[in-house]
Amino acid sequence: MKQSLLAKGVLATLAYAFIMSVTSLVAKLVQEEVAVSVLVFWQSVICVLLLLPQQKGYWKRHPINIWKTHFFRSISGFLGFYFFYLAINHIPLVEASMLRACAPLCVPIVVLLIHKIRVPSSRWLPLLLGFIGVALIIKPTPNQFDPWQLVGFLSAVGLALSMVTTRMLSKNVRPKETMTIYFLISACLSLLLSLYDGVSLTLPLHLIPHVMIVGLTLYFAMYLYTLAYGFAPASIVSPVSYIGVVFSGLWGMLIWGHVPDLFAISGMLLIFSSVLLTTYLSSRQV
Numbered sequence: 600m601k602q603s604l605l606a607k608g609v610l611a612t613l614a615y616a617f618i619m620s621v622t623s624l625v626a627k628l629v630q631e632e633v634a635v636s637v638l639v640f641w642q643s644v645i646c647v648l649l650l651l652p653q654q655k656g657y658w659k660r661h662p663i664n665i666w667k668t669h670f671f672r673s674i675s676g677f678l679g680f681y682f683f684y685l686a687i688n689h690i691p692l693v694e695a696s697m698l699r700a701c702a703p704l705c706v707p708i709v710v711l712l713i714h715k716i717r718v719p720s721s722r723w724l725p726l727l728l729g730f731i732g733v734a735l736i737i738k739p740t741p742n743q744f745d746p747w748q749l750v751g752f753l754s755a756v757g758l759a760l761s762m763v764t765t766r767m768l769s770k771n772v773r774p775k776e777t778m779t780i781y782f783l784i785s786a787c788l789s790l791l792l793s794l795y796d797g798v799s800l801t802l803p804l805h806l807i808p809h810v811m812i813v814g815l816t817l818y819f820a821m822y823l824y825t826l827a828y829g830f831a832p833a834s835i836v837s838p839v840s841y842i843g844v845v846f847s848g849l850w851g852m853l854i855w856g857h858v859p860d861l862f863a864i865s866g867m868l869l870i871f872s873s874v875l876l877t878t879y880l881s882s883r884q885v
Contacts, residue, residue, distance in 0.1 A: 608831025609839055615823035616843030622816040623696060624850045627687045629809050635684045636792040637800055638810065639677070643786035645814025650779040657773060665771055672764035672777065673784035679757025680785070686751035691857035693848035694736055697867050698751035700844055703874055704729040705759035713763060725876040732869030735862045774825060841871055 629638055661669075679699070686695040704726060707718040718726065737748040761781075768777050793800055802810055824840075844867065851857035859867070 604830045611827035612839040619820040620846035634798040636789045640789035641810045642814040643782045646782040673781045675757045675760030677785045683754035689747035692851040695751040696847040699754045701755040702758035709759045709763045725873040729873035732866040735866030
């Protein structure tokens with residue numbers, strides 16, 4: 600029975616990783632003609648329309664501190680996606696995906712800042728390996744540094760903040776409420792940003808199916824990710840989910856001819872090793 604659940608967890612994670620890579624791929628294609636804020640607005644609206652009926656009858660009153668956490672979680676999640684979409688416009692999809700996947704490395708630092716909980720000494724080695732990997736991808740030298748790679752890493756910071764605050768909400772709020780409020784706030788923020796930038800929310804007719812794909816795949820990817828954690832522990836799900844970077848790399852090579860250089864490949868291997876080591880240490884403490 601346990602092996603069956605683990606197998607389901609791995610399959611759900613693989614499906615999540617593949618679908619999320621499709622989301623990123625189509626988003627990159629759409630953004631050749633559509634502003635980032637407009638894409639984020641419509642993907643948020645699609646997810647809200649899917650989630651609202653599922654929340655019917657489940658809304659309840661919350662104290663102000665819960666709403667503050669909701670708001671902070673939503674802003675950080677919005678920034679995570681916004682920075683990621685900005686990055687994929689300017690750097691290879693595989694590098695942006697890998698930098699975003701660094702979110703687990705940022706979580707201990709976020710926990711330190713929010714909860715004042717120090718990082719255990721056993722975690723410093725994987726963290727150091729991970730951030731060396733990030734440095735290799737970003738290549739912070741005067742001749743090679745690309746600021747858009749830093750933007751890609753900022754998407755990981757936003758995702759890490761949303762992961763920590765989602766965990767805080769999980770004790771009092773059902774997951775679908777968290778997601779519904781997140782996408783509602785994301786839609787409002789992207790609407791304001793679009794108005795500020797003076798861009799139209801109207802989509803070209805030929806891109807409407809593509810934007811629908813972005814919204815629907817994002818929704819189902821998040822559903823599968825939640826499902827995976829129900830079947831298997833984080834020590835299994837987290838490393839397996841990194842296969843999404845491989846999928847993104849394949850899309851990048853097939854469509855744009857992007858081939859990561861030696862620095863980028865070395866950085867990816869270091870980041871993956873650090874995540875494996877972190878999940879191993881976490882499983883020993885459970």
